[in-house]
Amino acid sequence: MENILINTQNLTKAYKGVEVLNIPELEIPKGQSFGLVGNNGAGKTTFFSMLLDLIQPTTGQITSKNIVVSESEDWKPFTSSFIDESFLIGYLTAEEYFYFIGDLRGVSKAEVDELLAGFSDFFHGEILNQKKYLRDLSKGNQKKVGIVATFIGNPEVIILDEPFANLDPTTQIRLKKIIKELSDNNEVTILISSHDLMHVTEVCERIVVLNKGEIVKDTQTSEATLEELNAYFGQEEMN
Numbered sequence: 041m042e043n044i045l046i047n048t049q050n051l052t053k054a055y056k057g058v059e060v061l062n063i064p065e066l067e068i069p070k071g072q073s074f075g076l077v078g079n080n081g082a083g084k085t086t087f088f089s090m091l092l093d094l095i096q097p098t099t100g101q102i103t104s105k106n107i108v109v110s111e112s113e114d115w116k117p118f119t120s121s122f123i124d125e126s127f128l129i130g131y132l133t134a135e136e137y138f139y140f141i142g143d144l145r146g147v148s149k150a151e152v153d154e155l156l157a158g159f160s161d162f163f164h165g166e167i168l169n170q171k172k173y174l175r176d177l178s179k180g181n182q183k184k185v186g187i188v189a190t191f192i193g194n195p196e197v198i199i200l201d202e203p204f205a206n207l208d209p210t211t212q213i214r215l216k217k218i219i220k221e222l223s224d225n226n227e228v229t230i231l232i233s234s235h236d237l238m239h240v241t242e243v244c245e246r247i248v249v250l251n252k253g254e255i256v257k258d259t260q261t262s263e264a265t266l267e268e269l270n271a272y273f274g275q276e277e278m279n
């Protein structure tokens with residue numbers, strides 16, 4: 041019996057009567073690396089935002105470890121995410137921000153430093169000791185900060201919206217390795233949305249395709265998945 045961590049029931053979101061998401065049921069087991077793909081406007085960010093209680097569902101609900109996310113804050117200590125730059129604090133340096141997140145999650149400065157030391161390749165000398173505010177970092181470097189901040193405090197659930205976008209090819213490869221290592225650890229459930237079919241199939245064991253707010257494919261990743269996805273999105277182009 042799989043240990044279900046995230047469960048959604050009858051989830052819909054509509055704006056002014058227009059439905060943008062409709063997921064009758066979705067279960068995500070503990071430890072799964074879950075990839076969400078879909079064209080622009082398919083509903084990926086909407087789904088993640090509801091998981092994080094940033095927007096309210098029109099109907100239905102999401103539970104994380106049996107906690108209804110819109111009714112209690114108890115899921116927050118074991119969940120971390122980076123959706124966009126609004127998750128950063130522009131007037132802090134990277135170090136200040138990491139320590140701030142550490143404080144929130146009960147992680148000491150020394151432990152934060154220890155974690156950061158493991159990301160020196162990923163940071164490529166452009167994040168730490170820069171005496172620069174986060175708002176003055178490049179988009180890609182801001183993203184690196186946001187992603188690494190999600191690892192502070194050993195969260196059980198990590199949600200990353202388009203983590204590969206804006207990153208240079210070398211950093212994308214490093215990020216894939218980091219995500220693979222995380223997903224090898226079956227304690228961490230990781231949810232990623234991406235437009236990069238190759239990256240997402242490489243790091244996720246399950247791929248869900250959203251089209252106009254509905255799940256049209258839900259598959260365990262195999263050798264054939266990338267080709268199937270390319271065929272699916274190619275055929276969409278013909279329509």
Ligand SMILES: Nc1ncnc2c1ncn2[C@@H]1O[C@H](COP(=O)(O)OP(=O)(O)OP(=O)(O)O)[C@@H](O)[C@H]1O
Nearest residue numbers: 055060078079080081082083084085086087235250
């Ligand atoms: N506040 C809002 N008011 C009205 N419509 C909205 C609002 N927020 C999102 N939408 C609509 O919801 C739909 C889903 O958007 P969403 O951002 O979830 O898509 P996405 O799959 O993340 O797209 P992308 O790949 O472009 O990031 C879109 O049609 C979008 O215009």
